[in-house]
Amino acid sequence: MFDPLRIGTQSLDLIDSVVVELISGAKADETSIMVIGAHCRDLLHTAFGRTDLLRSTSDVDIAIAVDGDAEYRRIIAALPRSGTTDIRFSIAGVAVDVVPFGDIEDPAGTTSLTGRTESLDVFGFREVFAHSIELRLPSGYRVRIPVPAGYAALKLKAWCDRSVNGEYKDVGDIATACGWYQDDADIRAALYGARTDLLIRAETDVDLAALYLLGEEIADILGRVRVAELAAAWDRTDRELLAHHFARHRSRTHPDHAAANRAILAVNNFLFG
Structure with a gap:
C-alpha cells in the first residue's frame, strides 16, 4: 500500500535543510515548492514500503511555482551559484537545481530565463503539482x-527528451515506478475487484493490468x-x-524482456488508445 506516513524524518533531513534555507533566506513560499528528481523517487519508494536500494x-x-522571471530572480538572488546552468545553487551545502514553472511558462511547458540561451x-x-500531495x-x-x-x-517525458542524445538513465526510474504498481498488494487486489476491466483488457496478465492502471x-x-x-x-x-x-x-x-515489452505496451495504450 502506498502510504506517505512511512516516510521517516531521517530521510527528510537533507530536503528539510534545503527548504529551510530557501524559505528563510530566499523568502520562497513553501506552498510553491515541489520536490522532484531522485529524492522524490526515493521518498515514493519508501512510501510503497520498499527497502531495495x-x-x-x-x-x-526542487521545482518552484513562480509568477514570472522577476519573482524567480528575487528568490535566487541570495543563493550562491553552483556551476553555469543558471538554475543550480549551493543551498545548505548541497548542489540544488531550482526549476521555475507556473505562470512563468511561455508557452506552457517551457520556461525561458533572462540571460539563459x-x-x-x-x-x-x-x-503534476496540481495533483501532488x-x-x-x-x-x-x-x-x-x-x-x-x-x-x-515526468520521467517518461525526460526519457523522450534525453534518449535522443543517447542518455538512458531515466529508464531505471521508469522501471522502478512500474515495479511500484506491479508489486503492490492493494493494486493487485483492486485488479481482481473494482478494476477487473483492466485485468480483462490485459488478458489476465496482472503485471500488464497494473501498468494499464498506472x-x-x-x-x-x-x-x-x-x-x-x-x-x-x-x-x-x-x-x-x-x-x-x-x-x-x-x-x-537475466534481462527481463517480457517486463520491458509490457511497459512499452502500457505506454502505447494510454498514449494512443
Whole structure:
C-alpha cells in the first residue's frame, strides 16, 4: 500500500535543510515548492514500503511555482551559484537545481530565463503539482511531492527528451515506478475487484493490468493536451533502446524482456488508445 506516513524524518533531513534555507533566506513560499528528481523517487519508494536500494544521488531537485522571471530572480538572488546552468545553487551545502514553472511558462511547458540561451523543459509540472500531495518536513514546513503517477509522467517525458542524445538513465526510474504498481498488494487486489476491466483488457496478465492502471492515472493527471504532446515526443524515441535498458535494469544476468515489452505496451495504450 502506498502510504506517505512511512516516510521517516531521517530521510527528510537533507530536503528539510534545503527548504529551510530557501524559505528563510530566499523568502520562497513553501506552498510553491515541489520536490522532484531522485529524492522524490526515493521518498515514493519508501512510501510503497520498499527497502531495495536505488541509484544514489547527492543532488537535490526542487521545482518552484513562480509568477514570472522577476519573482524567480528575487528568490535566487541570495543563493550562491553552483556551476553555469543558471538554475543550480549551493543551498545548505548541497548542489540544488531550482526549476521555475507556473505562470512563468511561455508557452506552457517551457520556461525561458533572462540571460539563459536555452529554455527549460517543464512539461507537465503544473499538472503534476496540481495533483501532488503534501510532504510535512521536520521543521514543520509543508511542501509538495508528486504522486507516483505524476513522478512517472515526468520521467517518461525526460526519457523522450534525453534518449535522443543517447542518455538512458531515466529508464531505471521508469522501471522502478512500474515495479511500484506491479508489486503492490492493494493494486493487485483492486485488479481482481473494482478494476477487473483492466485485468480483462490485459488478458489476465496482472503485471500488464497494473501498468494499464498506472497509464490511466498518468493520463488523468496530464489531461488530453499534455498527453497528446507526450505522445508526439514518445513517437520520436527508440523503443528498442528503452526495452534493452529496461530489461537489464530488472536483471543484468537475466534481462527481463517480457517486463520491458509490457511497459512499452502500457505506454502505447494510454498514449494512443
